Each structure stands twice: as structure tokens, then as C-alpha cells.
Amino acid sequence: MESDFLSQLNDQQREAVSNTEGPLLILAGAGSGKTRVIAHRIAYLIAEKKVAPWNILAVTFTNKAAEEMRLRVQRLLKDHQLSSWPVVSTFHSLCVRILRQDIEKLNDKYTRTFTIYDQDDSMRLIKLCLKDLGYDEKQLAPRATQSAISSAKNRGEDPEAFAARAEFTDDRQAAIARVYKMYEERLHTNNALDFDDLLIKAVRLLRNVPEVREKYNNKFRYILVDEYQDTNSLQFALIGFLTEKQQNICVVGDEDQSIYKWRGADISNILNFEKHFPNTRTIRLEQNYRSTQTILDVAGAVVKNNIERKGKNLWTSNPRGDKIRYYQALDAEAEARWVANKIVEHRREEFDTRAAVLYRTNSQSRVFEEAMRRAGLAYNIIGGFSFYERMEVRDIIAYLKLALNPNDSIALSRVINSPPRGIGKQTLDEIERRSKDLELSLWETISLVIKQPENLSARAINALRSFRRTIVRLGEMAGTDMGSAASDEAVQAGMWSVKQPDEQNVDEHVSDSDSPVSDIVRAAILDTGYETALRSEKTDEADGRLENLQELVNAAVDYDEQGLEGLRDFIDHSALVSDQDAYKRDAAVTLMTAHSAKGLEFPIIFIVGLEDGLFPHSRSATDPAELEEERRLAYVAMTRAERFLYVTHAMKRRVYGEELASEPSQFLNEMPLDLIDDLSLGKSWLSFARGLSTIDYEHDEHRKEKNKYTGKTYDSAESIAEFFKQRNQQMGKTSGTSVSATSWKQKPRPQEPRTPPSTNTGSEGFVPGSYVKHSKYGRGLVLRREGAGESTKLTVSFPGYGQKKLVEKYANLERA
DNA sequence: TAAAGAAAGTTTTTT
DNA sequence: ACTTTCTTTA
Numbered sequence: 147m148e149s150d151f152l153s154q155l156n157d158q159q160r161e162a163v164s165n166t167e168g169p170l171l172i173l174a175g176a177g178s179g180k181t182r183v184i185a186h187r188i189a190y191l192i193a194e195k196k197v198a199p200w201n202i203l204a205v206t207f208t209n210k211a212a213e214e215m216r217l218r219v220q221r222l223l224k225d226h227q228l229s230s231w232p233v234v235s236t237f238h239s240l241c242v243r244i245l246r247q248d249i250e251k252l253n254d255k256y257t258r259t260f261t262i263y264d265q266d267d268s269m270r271l272i273k274l275c276l277k278d279l280g281y282d283e284k285q286l287a288p289r290a291t292q293s294a295i296s297s298a299k300n301r302g303e304d305p306e307a308f309a310a311r312a313e314f315t316d317d318r319q320a321a322i323a324r325v326y327k328m329y330e331e332r333l334h335t336n337n338a339l340d341f342d343d344l345l346i347k348a349v350r351l352l353r354n355v356p357e358v359r360e361k362y363n364n365k366f367r368y369i370l371v372d373e374y375q376d377t378n379s380l381q382f383a384l385i386g387f388l389t390e391k392q393q394n395i396c397v398v399g400d401e402d403q404s405i406y407k408w409r410g411a412d413i414s415n416i417l418n419f420e421k422h423f424p425n426t427r428t429i430r431l432e433q434n435y436r437s438t439q440t441i442l443d444v445a446g447a448v449v450k451n452n453i454e455r456k457g458k459n460l461w462t463s464n465p466r467g468d469k470i471r472y473y474q475a476l477d478a479e480a481e482a483r484w485v486a487n488k489i490v491e492h493r494r495e496e497f498d499t500r501a502a503v504l505y506r507t508n509s510q511s512r513v514f515e516e517a518m519r520r521a522g523l524a525y526n527i528i529g530g531f532s533f534y535e536r537m538e539v540r541d542i543i544a545y546l547k548l549a550l551n552p553n554d555s556i557a558l559s560r561v562i563n564s565p566p567r568g569i570g571k572q573t574l575d576e577i578e579r580r581s582k583d584l585e586l587s588l589w590e591t592i593s594l595v596i597k598q599p600e601n602l603s604a605r606a607i608n609a610l611r612s613f614r615r616t617i618v619r620l621g622e623m624a625g626t627d628m629g630s631a632a633s634d635e636a637v638q639a640g641m642w643s644v645k646q647p648d649e650q651n652v653d654e655h656v657s658d659s660d661s662p663v664s665d666i667v668r669a670a671i672l673d674t675g676y677e678t679a680l681r682s683e684k685t686d687e688a689d690g691r692l693e694n695l696q697e698l699v700n701a702a703v704d705y706d707e708q709g710l711e712g713l714r715d716f717i718d719h720s721a722l723v724s725d726q727d728a729y730k731r732d733a734a735v736t737l738m739t740a741h742s743a744k745g746l747e748f749p750i751i752f753i754v755g756l757e758d759g760l761f762p763h764s765r766s767a768t769d770p771a772e773l774e775e776e777r778r779l780a781y782v783a784m785t786r787a788e789r790f791l792y793v794t795h796a797m798k799r800r801v802y803g804e805e806l807a808s809e810p811s812q813f814l815n816e817m818p819l820d821l822i823d824d825l826s827l828g829k830s831w832l833s834f835a836r837g838l839s840t841i842d843y844e845h846d847e848h849r850k851e852k853n854k855y856t857g858k859t860y861d862s863a864e865s866i867a868e869f870f871k872q873r874n875q876q877m878g879k880t881s882g883t884s885v886s887a888t889s890w891k892q893k894p895r896p897q898e899p900r901t902p903p904s905t906n907t908g909s910e911g912f913v914p915g916s917y918v919k920h921s922k923y924g925r926g927l928v929l930r931r932e933g934a935g936e937s938t939k940l941t942v943s944f945p946g947y948g949q950k951k952l953v954e955k956y957a958n959l960e961r962a
Numbered sequence: 963t964a965a966a967g968a969a970a971g972t973t974t975t976t977t
Numbered sequence: 978a979c980t981t982t983c984t985t986t987a
Contacts, residue, residue, distance in 0.1 A: 207977075238977045265976085341977055409976065509973050512978090529976080563963095570963050722977065741975045763974055779975080802972065803978040 169423035170396040175460040176785035177436025185218035202232035203366040241348035299342040345380040352387035363391035374399035378410035438467025445784035469823040470791040474830035482517035501750035506761035528738035538691040545670040549620035553587040565679030568609040625660035664702035740783040751787035756811040918959040
């Protein structure tokens, strides 16, 4: 009966689930049950509307989200006997599946055996191109080049178009254009696609080949897209083509949670959805079920400072809850320790409660890992170094890639001498030189070199011969024809063939004569000498690596047991699943970036490192739009919390190994003071802010008015002073040029409002955290002090002038 | 060629 | 601080 999937929903959610036909836009605020609605909608389509599961496609951004969605749908449909499951997939794996099926119809020489290059592979290739073109990596940073090429690709510019444009800009662009051209050629000869290509080629396939478009339109009659605000133009095009015929497209998104503009996400995809799809029905989900009123109030107060925003009315019937909690730590280590202790306290109260620690950058994770270990808390860590990014795992994967496609030169150069087998730089240079001359892949060149050694030593030739034998043997296990080019016979049947609906079934085909994936993985670890080399090291590090390889074997065994599709799929998976490593659902703590937290929820959330230049990140300081994105990110982070929200910052923190004074984030300024509980030891930044606001509370409304002001992005050193100044002005005091001109209720050293007593030596010299006055630059904050005596140098941040390095003796500084 | 030691670069967020 | 890459030495 219908009520099964509708009865537990509110009116809007029910609307969203039961309006199954035509374009549907769901604007879903944080915690409003968006995942729940999608899952219910899928279940409803299958159980009530009798739509065949294979006619439904749900697309998410991350594997985690896809996983979650699959789980929910399965739970909802557990009493139904289904012959198959709906396709729930990320954009990228959807594209891989389409391309593994049909890429040859594009007629641009790519074959179905193509290799996927992840960011690291692609970076290696770019470095090679830079080298071959004779560019200096210092002048043309590989990273920057990669990102320039990636954005060109995402804009739809091919190397020619890019070059045409670059010609008229500058040398650097022209150089990038040349790298781009070579990069594309190399990808092609390697039969490799990078992450961008996956989308580009899939879109091109759907656009150019009507037959393929038709096929997928018939297959996917109902399409759902999660996190629609973060789609880019390629993803938009993909959806457009897939849904061309039936128009049963349902997208879910929230403008306030758009945090991937830097990756090309185009918010207008959601803002203009109604234009793109006529007859769109729009439904708003505004009741939040996740968080306490207080948490929503705080998050709302922050995001309200964004100008580029339609605004919405998110409400909850949940209790008010506790105030959010604030802690000012001395440094990053103290911050982490404090957080760990708090989590322990919470778990004493409630033994199985879960917490997440959200930071802006992955580099912050380390201290937290350390602190959790010390506190004896089991933790998950998401992102950063994922399992598949470990060196040894990547090496073995490279061997496996070679087994399938020996012409993958990136994989080959990765492992040709790891473990060390006597193929050194000279040998490799010679091979590379000849491969360029003859326009052969490295693999082909090696075969040739063995026959015609020319100026290579017998020792080198022997090493090459044995390496070649190893790869050929792996290839045989994988069922690959090791001829000169990867042959099409090696293609295993596609993983989900698109058949007529009635004969559609769970997809068949466990690979035929080939060995199980786990056997090939074992062989790649043993026969290559990899294990022996690690064992002989006898270090803890090597043991750790061996364990990781054992994990890889375990993963392969699991894979075989699931009866999946063989080695290629296993490898695809490893490229696309960056953080799938054993996510322990019940671990006490999860550590991740605020970005990775999107879509998740936890009873307890810690947002750490709320400091100027860190969160918001300094890279976003110049552009108001980017600052707004940072603010949305903060909003996403805060709204992950169900019951308890903690915000912390440190007074100083090591950056590149140097200790720098840091200031509270402006986002802290934007939180309503009366909703914050200060747990800091001694006097904190917050206690000053609070002291001020109690001077004259009835002007508070006035203050709020002014606080909406976002036009200016505060200079780091000046932000709080600016903040105080504004408040003072609001309070009718004449604008003191310096903070100290105003009256302080509880004033310990008005001239250093944010410096905790401990960093204040009080002795002569300017310590980091103190303020100075310079005859030319004016007032500034001392960030760093180096050297001693006459040569003491200070790094000072002057608003409007940036950071200056001054010799203390000659700079003529005064306290300010 | 491989290992050990020195220097330089790194950190924004992700499929 | 930590990791990658370059340079020196055995």
C-alpha cells in the first residue's frame, strides 16, 4: 500500500516522493531529509509505480554518498523480492561504465581497455611533458599546469582552442598550451583517460552518437541527482543528454551548501533549473530534523552574511539545546588534546556517541590523529592519504595496470625499478630516448632493446628481460594478449550490458579463463620481488607497508567473493574510490575536512582551527565570492551537528615548520555571542568580545545591523581590531584610531587584546602577537621573530601593505 | 647502481 | 615539520 513509503514523511517530503513524473527541483535545506527523500522516492518508484529497478539511476558526488543511498534503498525495500537494484553511482563511475561499454563508437582510437589516470598519474604525465618540452619546473609549476589544463578541459577547450587563445595572452599560457597538447597526445598513445576525460568523453559520446544516447535514455527512465548545486557544466550536459527523452529528472540541492565552485561547479545549474527544464515543479524542504534550534541559529547567523544568496527559512521543532561551545587553545597540539578529552567526557556520559572533527585542510589532521591515539579513541580518518594512495599499494596497482595494458608508460616507469632491480637512470634514459625516436611505447621499446642492446650493458639487458618476463606472466594470468598493442580480445564483457528490459538481469559474467583477482594481486606482490624487498628492510615502516599489501590482497579476496567483474573493474574501483578504506561506522571519532563532511551528520561536531587565514583560508581572502564560499563551507560544517557543536581556535600554529601567531576567524565574529559558551582557560578572545558587548547592550540591534557588513574582507592582522573599532563606533564613542583609546571593562593590556597572558613576556623586544607602529606602514601585528641581538628580524603584518620583514634595530618600531 | 645525506618545496578543498 | 628530489659517496 502507498502509505508504506509516504506515511513517515512530512507534507513537502511526501510531495517530493510521490510526484514521480516530469522535472522536479527539490530545494532542501541542511538536515531536511534530503537523502531520505531520494531513497524513499526510489523505493516508491519501484514498489508503488512498478518501475523496474534498472530503469532508475541515482547520481551522487562521492562514493560515500552513493554507499549511503544504496544502503537506505536496500533497507526500505528489504521485504520486496527484486531481481536487480537501481543504479546508484557517482558521476565518474557512471561515466566509466558508459565508456567501457561504448567508447569505441566515438571513433577516436580509444578502446574499451582504456586505463584511468588519477590525479597522481596525470601529474606524472604532466611532469614528463614538461621535461620533454624542456620547461623548468620552477618556472612552470606542474601543479599549476595541471590545474590550468584541467580547467581548460572542463571549459571544453581542446589544445588547439587553448593554444589559439594563449597565443595572445602571454608566454606562460603559450607554454601551457604546448604542454596541454603533448599531454593529450600522450594520454591517447597510452590509451588512458584522466578524471576530466571520463566526463568529457561520456558527454561527447552521448552528444555525437544518437544510438548510444537513445540506448541510455531508454535504460534510465528516472534519474535522480544529489547535491545538484555542485554540478559543473559537463555534469549538467551529461544529465541533459541522459534525460532528453523522458524528462523524468529529479534534482536535490541547496544553494547554501555550494562548496565546489573552485572545481568548476556552476551554481546557475540549480538557480536556472526551471529555465532548462520547462514545467519544473519546485518543492522546498525547510524543516530541519537534525540539529537543535541553537545550532541552526548560529549557523544561520553566519551564512546570513553572504550577499549572493536568495535566503531561506529553515526551521526545526527540535529543542533549543545547549549553547554551542567555544575553546581557545594555546596551540594546535593543545587544541587537539582538548578536543580528545572532550570526546572522552562525552563518551563517559554516553558510551557509544560519535563525534566528528572537521578541519579546513588535511594537514591539520596529523595532530588530531596523534591526540586520538593517545586518548585511546578509535578513529576514522577520511581523505588525505587514503589507502589506495599509499606508495606500495599504488606500485602494486601499477603492476596490475601493466598486466592489462603494458603500453601504459606511466605505470611502467613507476615500477620498472621498484623494487630496485638494477634498471637505473642511465638505462631508463636510453629506453626513453629510443622510444621517442621510434615513437613506440616504453614497453615496446623494451622488447626491441632486448633484441638490439646497442649501447646498453649485458647486465641491464638481463634486468630488463627478467622484468619483461614478470609482466608477461602477470598479463597471462589476467588474460591479456601481450602483443605489441593491447588487443581488443582482452576486453572483458562490459559490466552492465544494456539489454532489452525484459531480459535485463543482474549482470552476469565473471571473467572466464582468467585467474581470480586475488591470485593476480598476490602474484604482483610476490613474483615482482616486492615482498622480498620489503621483508629484507626489517624496519617498522616496511612492516607497515607489508600490512597494507596484505590489506590489498584481502580487498581482492572480498572482491572475488562478491563475484564481481574481474581485474579491470577492481582497478577502476581503486582509481575512483579514494577514501573507501574501512570506514568504521561505529568508531568514536571521525576526522575529516569540512568538505568531506558534506552530507553527513554526527551528534557531536568539533570545528577546529577557526582562524583567520586558515578558515576562511587565506587563498580566498582576495575574492569576495570565494570568501562567501568559505562561509558556506563553515555553514555546511556547523549544520552537520545534531546536538553539540564546538568551535575552537589556537593562538599560534606551525606553518611550514614555523610558528606563527594566528587570530580568530571572522566567522567566530559572526556567531551570536549569547549563544556561545566559553570553555577556555583564563581570558579568551571571546571574553573580550563579550566584555565589550555588555558595555552597552541596548545598542545591540544596531550592532547586528552593522555586522551584516561583508563588503570588506578583513586583513588578517586587523580583523579583530577592525571589529572592535566598529563596535566602538556603534556605541557612540568617537572613533579611537587605536583600540586602546576606548574604555575597557576588564582590561588586561588593552594594546594586545588577543594575546593571552602566557605569550606576553612583558620584557623588551616585540614578541609574536604584539602590536607595533611603523613610521611608514602604521600599525601592524608581529608574526615572527628570528635571530638575536643586532640582527633580530621581525616579520610584521601591516594592513594594506602585507607582511614585511624588518630588522628590529633599524626599523624604529614603537609599541602600538 | 644504491644508499645516505642535503636541499628544497609544501598546504585548500576532490572525483 | 615533513616529504620529495637532488647530490654525494661507497
